Amino acid sequence: MISSERTGWFKSSYSGGSQAECLEVAPGRPDVPVRDSKTAHGPALAFSRSGWAAFVAAVKDGHIGAWF
Template sequence: MSNGQRELAWFKSSYSGSQGDDCVEIAITESIIRVRDSKDITGPTCTVGGAEWERFVRFASGR
């Protein structure tokens, strides 16, 4: 990347659609989680802190 930032590693859920394009992707850094639409990888991202992401995952998984 030209601005000195390292390339983000994006991950898709194993629960994504069978075609693999019906999901969100996440990239985890030291301090934040970035979320994007897997069908629009150049589009906007949603950024949340680690604690907020952990609460969301707990809520979404019913734990």
């Protein structure tokens, strides 16, 4: 885990309205930090670029769905 005090966080354009299930990422670094938008000052996870790309591809392909 890393500190979420980094700058440049953004939500997906698919996030919005009253949706509470949002992740934020902070691009432009060697790693890809990810945090829960509801706890902006909480911890963040750092993924390798290839690990993040594999995760995004799995979500897009429907291999990872919502668990709530």
